[in-house]
Amino acid sequence: MNRARTSFTLALSVTVLSAAVAAQKVTITGAGATFPYPIYSKWFSDYNKQHPNVEINYQSIGSGGGVKQLTSQTVIFGASDYPLTPEQLQAAPGKILHFPTVLGAVVPIYNIPGVAAELKFTGPLLADIFLGTITKWNDSRIAKVNEGVTLPNMDITVVHRSDGSGTTYIFVDFLAKLSPEWKKRVGVAGSVNWPVGVGAKGNEAVAGMVKQTPGSLGYTEPAYATANKIAFGTVQNSAGKFIKASAASVTAAAAAAVKQMPADFRVSITNPPGEASYPVASFTWLLLYQDPKDKALAKIMVDFTKWALTEGQKYAADLGYAPLPKEVVDLELKSLATIKAQ
Amino acid sequence: MFALFLIATVGAIAYELGRQSSLSIQKFGWQFWQTDIWDPVAAEFGARPLIWGTLYSSVLALLISTPIALGIAIFIAELAPQWVRKPLVFLTELLAAIPSIVYGLWGIFVLVPLVRQFELNTPEWLKSLPLFKGPPVGVGMLSAAIILSIMVIPFTSSVAREVLKAVPQAQREGAFALGATRWEAIRMALFYARTGIVGAVMLGFGRALGETMAVTMVIGNNAQITTSLYAPQYTMAAVIANEFAEAADNIHLSALVEIGLVLFVVTLIINTLSRLLIWSMARPGRPSFLRATLKRAA
Numbered sequence: 082m083n084r085a086r087t088s089f090t091l092a093l094s095v096t097v098l099s100a101a102v103a104a105q106k107v108t109i110t111g112a113g114a115t116f117p118y119p120i121y122s123k124w125f126s127d128y129n130k131q132h133p134n135v136e137i138n139y140q141s142i143g144s145g146g147g148v149k150q151l152t153s154q155t156v157i158f159g160a161s162d163y164p165l166t167p168e169q170l171q172a173a174p175g176k177i178l179h180f181p182t183v184l185g186a187v188v189p190i191y192n193i194p195g196v197a198a199e200l201k202f203t204g205p206l207l208a209d210i211f212l213g214t215i216t217k218w219n220d221s222r223i224a225k226v227n228e229g230v231t232l233p234n235m236d237i238t239v240v241h242r243s244d245g246s247g248t249t250y251i252f253v254d255f256l257a258k259l260s261p262e263w264k265k266r267v268g269v270a271g272s273v274n275w276p277v278g279v280g281a282k283g284n285e286a287v288a289g290m291v292k293q294t295p296g297s298l299g300y301t302e303p304a305y306a307t308a309n310k311i312a313f314g315t316v317q318n319s320a321g322k323f324i325k326a327s328a329a330s331v332t333a334a335a336a337a338a339v340k341q342m343p344a345d346f347r348v349s350i351t352n353p354p355g356e357a358s359y360p361v362a363s364f365t366w367l368l369l370y371q372d373p374k375d376k377a378l379a380k381i382m383v384d385f386t387k388w389a390l391t392e393g394q395k396y397a398a399d400l401g402y403a404p405l406p407k408e409v410v411d412l413e414l415k416s417l418a419t420i421k422a423q
Numbered sequence: 424m425f426a427l428f429l430i431a432t433v434g435a436i437a438y439e440l441g442r443q444s445s446l447s448i449q450k451f452g453w454q455f456w457q458t459d460i461w462d463p464v465a466a467e468f469g470a471r472p473l474i475w476g477t478l479y480s481s482v483l484a485l486l487i488s489t490p491i492a493l494g495i496a497i498f499i500a501e502l503a504p505q506w507v508r509k510p511l512v513f514l515t516e517l518l519a520a521i522p523s524i525v526y527g528l529w530g531i532f533v534l535v536p537l538v539r540q541f542e543l544n545t546p547e548w549l550k551s552l553p554l555f556k557g558p559p560v561g562v563g564m565l566s567a568a569i570i571l572s573i574m575v576i577p578f579t580s581s582v583a584r585e586v587l588k589a590v591p592q593a594q595r596e597g598a599f600a601l602g603a604t605r606w607e608a609i610r611m612a613l614f615y616a617r618t619g620i621v622g623a624v625m626l627g628f629g630r631a632l633g634e635t636m637a638v639t640m641v642i643g644n645n646a647q648i649t650t651s652l653y654a655p656q657y658t659m660a661a662v663i664a665n666e667f668a669e670a671a672d673n674i675h676l677s678a679l680v681e682i683g684l685v686l687f688v689v690t691l692i693i694n695t696l697s698r699l700l701i702w703s704m705a706r707p708g709r710p711s712f713l714r715a716t717l718k719r720a721a
Contacts, residue, residue, distance in 0.1 A: 143668030169671065238560050243644035243661075245463075245669025268464035271669045279562050279655040280644030282665060289531060294539070294560060
């Protein structure tokens with residue numbers, strides 16, 4: 082009898098408790114880049130398991146849309162594959178802070194029948210191919226970097242992204258740093274006016290087109306190259322070494338860039354110093370207001386970001402990203418502490 | 424009442440497109456219709472290659488699809504035995520029910536490799552024509568036109584079939600009574616139904632102009648004006664779908680909305696022209712074939 086009553090009270094108290102939790106349930110919405118969506122959704126669902134009352138809802142509508150929604154304050158946080166421009170920062174009603182969350186790389190993928198060797202590329206070489214000044218695989222400039230590899234007398238079919246994307250931004254940012262002509266003629270943005278080639282929509286389509294077009298050269302995130310079993314080349318870094326993209330070489334690039342890291346983290350880390358750095362890599366950023374309107378939600382967001390920057394990093398490599406170097410995380414935690422939360 | 428609602432909707436769409444693109448309209452003015460450069464980095468936008476790509480791909484699609492669609496319609500309405508008609512009608516209408524992304528995927532994995540084979544094996548004398556110059560990549564205008572024509576066929580053939588069915592049986596019986604062959608009777612029915620058939624083709628044209636997903640997946644997305652069937656080109660609907668999500672600059676966004684406005688205007692012009700065409704064909708005062716013959720006899 083007594084026992085039954087205890088269990089009844091217990092059941093009652095559990096019900097009351099869960100009702101109280103349900104009442105406190107909060108939903109935080111964010112919007113932005115598609116590139117980090119796989120790891121963000123993993124983070125949000127994991128964080129939700131640890132904090133059942135917090136639900137984070139992320140719409141991967143693209144960096145541009147994310148920035149716009151953050152500026153009009155319809156979302157609590159934004160996400161972008163490129164740092165905001167001074168004009169964009171000015172247009173926002175409050176100060177926006179950038180937090181690098183993970184790193185991504187871009188690799189040159191190719192399909193040349195009869196060539197099994199791993200090709201080497203340099204920045205100027207890639208720029209000349211994408212500018213249309215090098216049009217054949219057996220061009221002497223390609224042969225010079227790839228000694229010992231016999232390349233066929235075949236036209237190069239350039240494949241690029243047709244949709245605006247962070248992947249394109251990282252790639253052309255690298256080209257612009259190493260080729261003055263690219264900088265002058267094409268420039269850097271999420272979508273550019275391509276001098277040559279065919280455009281495919283999305284990483285999958287670029288990988289697919291390269292896979293089925295003999296003689297083609299394109300660029301994607303490494304995960305799509307491995308998933309489609311497409312060869313990707315090494316790229317020469319600023320120390321002159323040819324490096325293959327991997328979680329380690331990308332993290333090394335970010336660590337090498339730490340010395341010149343500006344306080345607001347708005348930095349491009351393509352072509353960084355360091356012998357082991359892979360040169361075509363970038364951060365992707367989470368965007369938060371420094372003085373947000375809703376302090377309670379801000380507190381949760383700060384707690385989530387702290388968790389993502391520390392414990393959350395362990396998911397990065399499996400999902401095709403590179404984890405942040407410890408030096409960057411330390412700097413970010415300091416910046417995170419400046420947010421005026423409850 | 425409902426008609427008013429329809430007019431108000433169209434008006435509201437035009438107004439909103441105009442309002443959202445005001446920045447780009449002010450900056451580029453008529454230049455927007457005349458320049459060939461689409462450069463988001465330099466913030467220079469011209470719609471001409473995109474208008475060209477849209478019209479060229481749609482016209483090519485009509486050239487391919489119209490004979491096939493009319494053939495299907497004539498076969499179903501005039502020639503086929505009763506038991507074949509139902510399954511054929513079902514199959515053509517099934518083509519219309521396939522989502523365009525599925526057409527796009529089929530295009531990438533089946534059509535584009537076939538087109539590439541064709542392009543690689545183009546005979547030399549054909550390659551000297553400007554129509555067949557260009558890189559044998561597979562993706563490009565030819566693939567886009569073929570995929571569009573397949574998507575348009577069910578629309579044109581369904582309407583044409585219904586129009587042919589509406590031709591009074593007495594017309595055919597009259598033709599046979601005068602000693603016409605079966606083919607002559609069909610030609611007579613086609614002539615009788617001509618306004619409806621033009622309407623069916625125009626419906627297909629409208630569909631082809633606005634198609635986005637399947638086209639962007641196979642057209643190559645490179646803004647340039649060329650008659651080459653092999654060259655990658657770009658359409659208005661495709662550029663909006665591609666660049667809208669990541670467009671960060673206000674002027675870029677505004678230019679994309681203006682492309683929407685241009686597409687709206689182009690569609691409007693084409694619909695008006697087709698109306699005029701139908702109207703001129705159906706005009707009562709027009710000297711008919713019969714009247715002309717009578718006049719000659721007299």
